[in-house]
Amino acid sequence: MTSAARAYVHGLVEENLGLAKGVIGSEELPADLVDLIASAVRGKTPREASSPQVEQKLNHFLLEVKRYSLERDGFFAWKARWPEARPFAACLTHDVDNIEHTRRHILATRRRFTARDLILGLLGLRSLYRNFGLVAGEEGRRGFRSSFFLLTSNYSLGDLLPSLTPLKENGWEFGLHGDFGTHDSLEKMREAVEKFQNATGSSPAGVREHYLRFDFEKTWQIMESFGFVYDTSVGARESLGFPLGFSTPFHPPTHDWSSMKILEIPLVLMDTTLWGYLKLQEEEGMHDVERMIEKVREVGGLFTLLWHQEAIRMRGGRLYPRILEKLASMECFVSSGVGVASWWESRSVPLVREGHEYRFAGNPPPGLRLHLEYSQGRKPRVDAGDLEVTQRGNLVKVNSGEFRLSVE
Ligand SMILES: [Zn+2]
Structure with missing residues (x-):
């Protein structure tokens, strides 16, 4: 592995595990860990993993x-x-592929x-395929928020806007569902982003490609050049599993192993x-959902779920609320x-260790905790x-940028 690849993996490991800067040198990373991560982020995981x-x-x-x-x-x-x-x-x-179908359908x-x-x-x-309010109602009463990804070519965004604006004002996110071609064409992506901006008056922070189309050589680079905050397109379509071996977010590498700004949130x-x-x-479906949640919980990961907007009422509309209920019952x-x-992003504020003392080089976000172990x-x-x-x-609760932890 090149030293640039090793340095990239080192940054990813420090961020993922929340380690203090430089406590582990890049040369101290085990070679098999470096190889595994370097091939995973290039889309070359040797075989599709059933676990993260x-x-x-x-x-x-x-x-x-x-x-x-x-x-x-000693600590x-x-x-x-x-x-x-x-x-x-x-x-x-929620991907929004359709908002209506014919009576015949x-x-x-x-x-x-x-x-x-019916x-x-x-x-x-009642519109059976236009379920924004139903979704937001089920999520909102459990204190949850979610993201809807909108296509720019299948329905009129302008017509949808009045019903989406109140949701947006209450914390739901509307991102771009990348239309056909956007995953490997800068021009197509520009068209889609401009249509989205013109219709909604704002730029999408997040993106997911329609049909999860993805090219490891091109797609992240294209998204990066339009300033997306995150993508969540990389996932398995035909089977259950972790094609990247990851469930947690990471910054993908450029061709020469720098870290991109965009964050990948694996599906x-x-x-x-x-x-x-x-x-x-x-x-059986519910059982598999629970099984996948369990696999993610075991590694302290991130369970990113795509439940199509138009499918919320299908199977009697029972499943999505059951999944929400399951998550609400867990410490999640x-x-x-x-x-x-x-x-x-806010958690990635550098943790610095000097001698016996830890502090932050920047402002830690509310909610941040440190795990601490020390000898008797x-x-x-x-x-x-x-x-x-x-x-x-x-657990050490972090109250402000003045935070100091020392162990004598
Ligand atoms: Zn789609």
Whole structure:
């Protein structure tokens, strides 16, 4: 592996694990970890992983660094991945492929709906494929927000705008659903972005490609040049798994292994995989959703879910609320794409260790916690923060930029 690739991976590892700057040198990274990550971010994971193997490896490496630091220094602190040190996170997203279908289509697929929805749909009293309010209602009453990705060629954004504006004002995100061709053509992407801007008056922060089309040689570069904050297109379509081996966000590499500004939020599961590709029944589908949540929880990762806007009422409209209920019952940070991206960016404020003391080189975000371990006989001292002893170990709450943690 080249030294540029190694330096890139080093940055990614420090950010992902929340390590203090320079505590681990890039030459100290195990070669197999460097190889695994370098090939994953180039889209060359040797085989599609059924588990997030990059995070498994990273977590294993964290244990080694911790053991080594405790032996050498008698203490070790690192940033928690999620706000309030919640054990894992979920990112809720909806692609908006269609907002209406003909009566004929409704009749042909009538078994998907409840009797009530079907009658109201056929009478034209309820739109079965335009579910923004229904989605926001289900999410909002559980305190959640999500992202909708809008196509610019399939329906009129201008007509949709009046119903989307109140949602936007209340924290829901509207990003770009990249139309055909945008994943490998700068021109097509420019067209789509301009249409989006003209119709909505703002630039999209997030993007997801229609059909998850993606070219590792081109797509991130194209998105980067339009200033997207994040992409969430890289995921499996036809099967359940982790094609990148990642569930957590990362900054993709340029051709010469610099870190891009754009953040990739890997997609973990989409509804159409369950029904369209795997042909599952409702309960089997729910079971697989829970299984995937569990895999992500085990590594402290990010469960990014795509549930198509138009499909919310299908299967009687039961499944999406059940998934939300499941997440609400777990200790989980739930947010939209832009919510996750801004947390990840603000968390990347450098943690600096000098001698026995940790501090931040910048402003730590509210909700940031440090994990802390120390040997018997050591004494931690915290300024502008609080030490909390919890079931999951010592957590240090960070109150401001004046924060100091020292262990004597
Ligand atoms: Zn789509």
